[in-house]
Amino acid sequence: MSDSENKNEKKKSGINRRDMIKGLAALPVFGGFLGAMASLDSNKVNVSKTILQETGFLNQSNLSLPALGYKATGSLLRVGIIGVGNRGQYILRGLGFVPPGFWADLQNKAKDNPKKVEQLKSKEKLFLSQEYLNVALTGVCDIFDYNAEIGIAQSQNQVDGKGGLKNMPPAKRYKRYQDLITSDEIDAVIIATPDHWHAQMVIDAANAGKHIYVEKALTRTEDELIKVEKAVKESGVSFQLGHQLNQSMHHIFTRDIIRRNILGKVNLVELCTNRNDPNGAWLYNLKPEATEKTVDWEQFQSNVEHKVPFSPERFFRWRCWFDYSTGIIGDLLSHDYAAANFVLYLGVPSSVTASGGVYIYDKNWPRNKEFKVTEPRDTPDVITVNMEYPDRGISVVYTGSLGSDFDRTLTIMGTDATLEYGRKLRITADRKSTRYKKQLESGVINSSDPMLIINPGGGEVDAISSATEKYFAKKGLFYTSVKGKKIDTTHLHIKDWLNSIRHGTTPLCNIKPAMEEGITVQMATKAYLEGRRVRWDSVKKKIV
């Protein structure tokens, strides 16, 4: 039919057969689309979700953090802090206190780097959005004047819970921690000193009836552990060990995955730390403000066996010596152990072996001079620790290096699947799994790609297939958030503690998991120092 004929016909009838065909030409396309959609039924996305639905995992409304239900009701809590170094200052920000001009100064220092300024601005926003916790910072104790002054400045500037700051009266400075602990103006103490002081301070605070938030590691020595446990239990005070990471949704999700037996029988757990810069190896800046006049060195080392003349190196970099700490074991292994203990309820291992050494930051480290290192460290910078749980049929291996920044994940291996715990959680079915046999055979899941990637930060659960996603999954999102709201985990951990003080709840890192961790850290330390397998005698409560 020519065009002119076509037009003529149209004039007569309006719509002819040819027009109908042209008008509805899309019908087969819709048919094809629906066909393609129908074939998606066997798609991996749906199947992986089915697996999850069967286990009830997708019902995330059941999962939340105890600290989210914090109620700042009751009278004002008066908090004192012992140790206002970097970590102490951070905890105080978690509590809602910041020195005047803190964020502006940081942003000003970074002004040549717009990206960093942007980051700092968003951190400031996050800080200002923190909830008002109905606390006052009434006491500050530090043996270094410079830090004490920062603490006092912080005490005067508190978030008001409305996105702004309000003025508060300055905290009282204490030069001896005993005076802070026994003061009538203090209800609860935060202990963020070097490790060699933790035990005595916890014991004294418990005896004085003060609630306690103490940084890890719990103690420096084995002997201190039992005394700490006894004092805390007998006093009945609220006790929280500073493992703020246990407040992250990663942990909550992982614990749920294991509880729902998605991995099968868990038998091998790999924990790890990787760092590769002097700051990460605790070679902190030696502040020129620290002199024999501004630091009460005698008090610092009064409970240390091996006494030395005033040493800024030892003062700032105390994690490098067993005199004051347990080094990488108490500082870093403890984090990973706490995570594993939280998700798997591991408890104290029946035996531990450890080996390693000072392999990076030894006397031949080329930058010793630049970093003003005069005395070599004795805590190891490369270490392997094996923890055995024969009753559970689980081996836990920790490897840590301060000389490699390789990006590894915490890995939990089970007979049916493996969970990799990085910024995202990735679960990959095992090739020989019996549980997922059907799905593996039919090809709806395979053992070379994760069957599930969970991004607790984004609050999303997605089963994925593309290699690109797999590659980028490692990058993940740069922050964690709870139900869509970005929250600092230290802030949550403190809330959890305050909640237990106000409402009698049990804090997440209470004395039970704290002791399990403390014992494990001491076992690993002893195994490393003595070069042998050590066991825990639960009757005598002693490492043998």
Place this chain on the structure above:
Amino acid sequence: MEIEKNSYQQYSKFQLTTLVVLRMLIGWHFLYEGIVKLLDPDWSAAGYLNNSQWWFAEFFKWLASDPLFLGVVNFLNIWGLILIGVGLIAGLFTKEFIIGGIILLTFYYLSMPPMPGVEYAMPMEGHYIIVNKTLIELVALFVLIAFPTGKEIGIDRLIMLLKLKSK
């Protein structure tokens, strides 16, 4: 008569075919993106918006910050994608839906433009600088406005003829 004045009457068969195929492919893409989101009860634009970068990042993050806005954004996204997809494939209200598609794609592009030096946490397949597939699809929709086909191949043809008949 209007039909005789329309420029697409001048298309060769090959020109018409390629334009209609392009229209339907873009429609297919929109439709599936919409349906996937509709079928996924956990889908939300929040993650996407929160990862916005560049000049308009604050605006997109602000959208994500309010549950009410976010609900509206999610609803418009899902149903916008589905309706635009159906419209483009079927050739129904073609011009209007193409404009809708251009608006959506403009938002997508501006929330995450591949500008030099801007890095995204969200996965992005392929490698782009300034130009990405969203931008190309956006410009392709402009091409489809410049060279309309709905009244030749599509339900718009039937609508037009019915209107003519009623006159």
